[in-house]
Amino acid sequence: MTPGEVPPDLAPVDRLLRRARFEPRASLGPEVTGRLRRGEAPAVPHRRTPLVWGATAAGFAGLAGAVWLMAARPAPTRTIDRCCFDLDGGGSLDDGVLVVTTPGQRVQRLWVYEDVDHSGGWTAGDRLRFVRGAAPVLIGPPVSGAVATQCCLDWDGGGAADDGLMVVRSSPDRVVMAAIYETGPDPASIDGWQLR
Amino acid sequence: MTPNPPATRAPDAAPAPAPPAGEQWYTEFGTRIYRYLRYHVASADDAEELTAETFLRAVRAAGRFDPARGNPKAWLFRIAQNVLRDARRRDRRRGSVPLESFRDLVSDAPSPEERVLHQEEVRRLLTAVDGLAERDREVVSLRYGSELEYGEIASILGIREPAVRTRLWRALGRLREAMTQ
Numbered sequence: 001m002t003p004g005e006v007p008p009d010l011a012p013v014d015r016l017l018r019r020a021r022f023e024p025r026a027s028l029g030p031e032v033t034g035r036l037r038r039g040e041a042p043a044v045p046h047r048r049t050p051l052v053w054g055a056t057a058a059g060f061a062g063l064a065g066a067v068w069l070m071a072a073r074p075a076p077t078r079t080i081d082r083c084c085f086d087l088d089g090g091g092s093l094d095d096g097v098l099v100v101t102t103p104g105q106r107v108q109r110l111w112v113y114e115d116v117d118h119s120g121g122w123t124a125g126d127r128l129r130f131v132r133g134a135a136p137v138l139i140g141p142p143v144s145g146a147v148a149t150q151c152c153l154d155w156d157g158g159g160a161a162d163d164g165l166m167v168v169r170s171s172p173d174r175v176v177m178a179a180i181y182e183t184g185p186d187p188a189s190i191d192g193w194q195l196r
Numbered sequence: 197m198t199p200n201p202p203a204t205r206a207p208d209a210a211p212a213p214a215p216p217a218g219e220q221w222y223t224e225f226g227t228r229i230y231r232y233l234r235y236h237v238a239s240a241d242d243a244e245e246l247t248a249e250t251f252l253r254a255v256r257a258a259g260r261f262d263p264a265r266g267n268p269k270a271w272l273f274r275i276a277q278n279v280l281r282d283a284r285r286r287d288r289r290r291g292s293v294p295l296e297s298f299r300d301l302v303s304d305a306p307s308p309e310e311r312v313l314h315q316e317e318v319r320r321l322l323t324a325v326d327g328l329a330e331r332d333r334e335v336v337s338l339r340y341g342s343e344l345e346y347g348e349i350a351s352i353l354g355i356r357e358p359a360v361r362t363r364l365w366r367a368l369g370r371l372r373e374a375m376t377q
Contacts, residue, residue, distance in 0.1 A: 010368040013375065017340040017368075020318045021302040024230040024244065029222060032248045036218040042252040109241065111299075117308045124315055125308025128299055133244060 030137040077102050078157035081121045087148045087167040088129055088175055098122050103157040107180050107196050108134050130175035140176040142168045155180045156196045164193055218255035221268055228342040229276050235337030236280055240300040246283055250276045273352045324374040332367035339364055
């Protein structure tokens with residue numbers, strides 16, 4: 001796409017649109033390919049033949065009310081924003097973690113950010129170091145020993161300060177993995193931690 | 197004298213197995229599909245989920261894709277259009293709450309203040325895009341979101357290339373009006 005392909009009077013809005021460029025997070029590719037490899041089914045069933053539709057329509061009609069009720073009352077989520085640690089190995093206590101979780105269940109979103117404006121929490125001016133969805137993924141080669149942990153805090157919204165955070169980096173300022181764990185009987189030993 | 201044995205490839209030089217079609221499609225078109233969807237939804241989270249859904253559906257429907265009829269790009273974009281349509285239908289019942297709308301915005305602004313200003317500019321722009329008619333939004337998102345050529349857009353929308361230009365310019369005119377109001 002090259003500039004100058006639109007009439008001159010539309011050039012300003014053309015320029016504005018060219019500045020609105022989005023980039024998917026680096027961990028999205030590994031997440032999608034992981035879901036493809038597991039053979040995960042799409043959220044919406046694929047189109048069926050009219051006969052199958054006819055046979056299943058009655059069943060679906062019976063379920064529709066229940067499904068509607070479930071959809072109308074989504075599980076409550078909590079957003080936990082904690083700052084400021086040195087998680088990326090940069091040497092200063094300016095890294096924050098934002099977790100979206102359904103209390104008692106798996107973490108849904110996890111961000112590691114640099115608190116650029118020193119606000120003590122996530123703001124639009126901060127820089128994201130790592131973003132992932134529900135599945136923990138490794139998005140680059142880790143460096144031996146470049147692991148930061150924070151224990152024990154309430155990272156999963158369950159209410160108890162019994163969760164550990166693990167952040168793996170490949171170089172200063174480059175985070176390649178982050179995950180929340182429920183600690184075991186011995187919080188000092190990472191062996192018994194369970195993935196949240 | 198025995199002839200030289202035929203040259204054999206060392207095991208470590210064996211070519212890596214080709215990735216399954218879905219993964220290959222994601223590698224080739226994942227970012228463009230994401231950017232197309234991103235022009236239609238309020239948050240990066242939604243765009244991520246719909247991108248994943250597009251490729252999950254594509255893999256399920258792979259048996260119906262005929263490579264002889266062209267490359268998979270137009271086919272994948274049509275699946276993305278359907279995914280988007282279904283999501284709209286679903287979201288009428290269940291609204292989504294975007295955590296942070298523009299974490300995926302590419303910005304070369306050097307300071308946090310300038311980054312915030314850029315985000316505000318894009319927010320205004322996408323609000324105006326959201327106010328366009330469906331067919332105008334489609335052509336804008338394919339052109340500026342996915343950065344597709346006019347010919348590629350024509351094949352996805354099933355219209356002729358000059359019609360794509362006309363539709364795009366008309367959409368840009370409407371956007372300009374919306375942004376000056």
